[in-house]
Amino acid sequence: xxSHKDNGKxxxxxxxxxxxxxxxxxxxxxxxxxxxxxxxxxAVGIGDDCAAIKLGTDFLLITTDIVxxxxxxxxxATGFQIGxxxxxxxxxxxxxxGGRPLxxxxxxxxxxxxxxxxxxxxxxxxxLCATKHDATIVGGxxxxxxxxxxxxxxxxxxxxxxxxxxxxxxVDDIVCVTGPLGRAGGALxxxxxxNKGKAALIKDLLEPNPRIPEGQAAAATHGITSSMDISxxxxxxxxxxxEINNIGFKIYWDKIPQATxxxxxxxxxxxxxxxxxxxxxxxxELLFTVKPKLLERVTKAIQSIGGHLYPIGAVIEDHxxxxxxxxxxxxxxxxxxxHFL
Amino acid sequence: xxSHKDNGKxxxxxxxxxxxxxxxxxxxxxxxxxxxxxxxxxAVGIGDDCAAIKLGTDFLLITTDIVxxxxxxxxxATGFQIGxxxxxxxxxxxxxxGGRPLxxxxxxxxxxxxxxxxxxxxxxxxxLCATKHDATIVGGxxxxxxxxxxxxxxxxxxxxxxxxxxxxxxVDDIVCVTGPLGRAGGALxxxxxxNKGKAALIKDLLEPNPRIPEGQAAAATHGITSSMDISxxxxxxxxxxxEINNIGFKIYWDKIPQATxxxxxxxxxxxxxxxxxxxxxxxxELLFTVKPKLLERVTKAIQSIGGHLYPIGAVIEDHxxxxxxxxxxxxxxxxxxxHFL
Numbered sequence: 309x310x311s312h313k314d315n316g317k318x319x320x321x322x323x324x325x326x327x328x329x330x331x332x333x334x335x336x337x338x339x340x341x342x343x344x345x346x347x348x349x350x351a352v353g354i355g356d357d358c359a360a361i362k363l364g365t366d367f368l369l370i371t372t373d374i375v376x377x378x379x380x381x382x383x384x385a386t387g388f389q390i391g392x393x394x395x396x397x398x399x400x401x402x403x404x405x406g407g408r409p410l411x412x413x414x415x416x417x418x419x420x421x422x423x424x425x426x427x428x429x430x431x432x433x434x435x436l437c438a439t440k441h442d443a444t445i446v447g448g449x450x451x452x453x454x455x456x457x458x459x460x461x462x463x464x465x466x467x468x469x470x471x472x473x474x475x476x477x478x479v480d481d482i483v484c485v486t487g488p489l490g491r492a493g494g495a496l497x498x499x500x501x502x503n504k505g506k507a508a509l510i511k512d513l514l515e516p517n518p519r520i521p522e523g524q525a526a527a528a529t530h531g532i533t534s535s536m537d538i539s540x541x542x543x544x545x546x547x548x549x550x551e552i553n554n555i556g557f558k559i560y561w562d563k564i565p566q567a568t569x570x571x572x573x574x575x576x577x578x579x580x581x582x583x584x585x586x587x588x589x590x591x592x593e594l595l596f597t598v599k600p601k602l603l604e605r606v607t608k609a610i611q612s613i614g615g616h617l618y619p620i621g622a623v624i625e626d627h628x629x630x631x632x633x634x635x636x637x638x639x640x641x642x643x644x645x646x647h648f649l
Numbered sequence: 650x651x652s653h654k655d656n657g658k659x660x661x662x663x664x665x666x667x668x669x670x671x672x673x674x675x676x677x678x679x680x681x682x683x684x685x686x687x688x689x690x691x692a693v694g695i696g697d698d699c700a701a702i703k704l705g706t707d708f709l710l711i712t713t714d715i716v717x718x719x720x721x722x723x724x725x726a727t728g729f730q731i732g733x734x735x736x737x738x739x740x741x742x743x744x745x746x747g748g749r750p751l752x753x754x755x756x757x758x759x760x761x762x763x764x765x766x767x768x769x770x771x772x773x774x775x776x777l778c779a780t781k782h783d784a785t786i787v788g789g790x791x792x793x794x795x796x797x798x799x800x801x802x803x804x805x806x807x808x809x810x811x812x813x814x815x816x817x818x819x820v821d822d823i824v825c826v827t828g829p830l831g832r833a834g835g836a837l838x839x840x841x842x843x844n845k846g847k848a849a850l851i852k853d854l855l856e857p858n859p860r861i862p863e864g865q866a867a868a869a870t871h872g873i874t875s876s877m878d879i880s881x882x883x884x885x886x887x888x889x890x891x892e893i894n895n896i897g898f899k900i901y902w903d904k905i906p907q908a909t910x911x912x913x914x915x916x917x918x919x920x921x922x923x924x925x926x927x928x929x930x931x932x933x934e935l936l937f938t939v940k941p942k943l944l945e946r947v948t949k950a951i952q953s954i955g956g957h958l959y960p961i962g963a964v965i966e967d968h969x970x971x972x973x974x975x976x977x978x979x980x981x982x983x984x985x986x987x988h989f990l
Contacts, residue, residue, distance in 0.1 A: 332765075339790065341765055341772070342757065342768040342771060342772040342789050343772055343789055358788070359752060359754070363704075363806075368709070368751060370754055371754065372755070372790050372802055373756065373790050374758055374790050375792065376758050376794040380792065410702050410704075410709060411700060413711055413713035415713045415714065415715035416683065417715060417717050417800075418679075421670055424670065424679065424682055427679055427683040430683060444702075446702065446711050448680055448683050449713050451717050451721065453717040453796060454717075454795050457794050457798045457800075459713075459756040459758075459790075459802075461711075461713055461754050461756070461800075463711060463804055
């Protein structure tokens, strides 16, 4: 669950052999191993953005996400941004299920040699992200570790009837996203060769705004048939929905809202642009499939809270994911961000 | 919150200087820094075992605890034990507030070179500990890291009127614990020089049973005025209650139930015995102050679920913590396990 919340790396599947190290697995497979022996009595378990536990007429939503310093964060990341980021990616999971956040905890492994100011900064960033999105940091733990590692856990609440699972897409449903894609992918790419304006790039990467109001507005319409957050990139997210729902997608390239910086940093190269928009993670928009008859209702509900909804394609019976561009139709590849690779 | 869940190390306060590293702080001070900028709207916040959020007539309890491989776990610890331990110490926080566990999440930073079997083992240990204590592992996340770090977060539920906070001790209340102390301290000590029987010692250290039924039984009596789990040792826990409640304690040495192994590994040295029983963490029993008139009711309630309650002393007005032994009365020192030292 919540297993794939990062920026930029790409992967291609590798064969599994017998003397296996974690480096040979994708992150999702690693989580499957971790949860292999776990007995579930929860309503919706591992494999969705959050676990959902029945609580009267509500579901209690629980999620956790962990970020490691050297492998997930650019060296320029401030403590404030680390705190914001961990909070945001956990809240994004609550948002994807239509939830109202109740509280978050942070637990931090930190080198003993670290300047203590960083802890205050992590707390400040986490608090600002939380309060901006109607959440509260309710607790924390710290322990000495050889590198910085920040883990968040978030709980939220959603009416059972409003809960938006990953499973439920029907053929002809409209595929929608809540905002422009490619911002984080473009920023991660530009960070490698730009010396100026790095602060803005890192902000694009590490200070996403979880779509909490959009998630709640969409959930209340009962027009959403499946929902997840786009943490690993659009392509990877679509492949996850395809697997769960046993369907396919056609996506119209011209309809995908693009971050202005994605086009800018692609420098006119269409392949780079696609890399940022389709195959890079870190934008934390929501991905919905919507009942065609209720598309207008969902759009209006999201607009009423100041958000946006962009229809970008449709669910198809065929078990493939196509990108429709002018007169061409190509298969979108199954790659995006996944860890241990 | 939940800031001090480990075994064996001792600490003494150090002066704080200006160019400060985490190694100069205690772990509790580090958590105070982390939470300095955090705004609270929760009912009971940082500083208690769990945060408590109002949810109708209930409190939703949330806690998090993190364990680092090299600094917190003996090298012989198995994946199963790491999973059990992280689950147990999080559930222990729920137990201390009288809560019913709802679910736990695990998030794990793990080296890419690690054998994947360890993830299955962590999951198996966590699951067994959870199911044994009426809880469920509901989700997980894994990320690559330079060392193994396992963070857990647990949520639980308790009726508002049953919630047992840390704050509430009154003069003349009876101090009680739910089981023998010194098992973990003795085991940690013996591990250093014993070559035989290590497996049993590590089991004593890493497979504690969180006192979930004891916590719930005690909470229902409304006889408990303050409660916490003894994660850092009895002395450290008493000092924490003393600070919060502005009271003191007298504790009778002969009344403290001792783990048989504590006496055994102390080899007849009274100072070692006291080290294990008073100043070592990791036993995860509950520490209560009980209204004198309701002591019998609390005792019977805990016995009715197969548990034990041992009165070991009383709350006093004097702001000191005394150990009464035969005809002597000494001040218990403020030391126990705390991290970053």
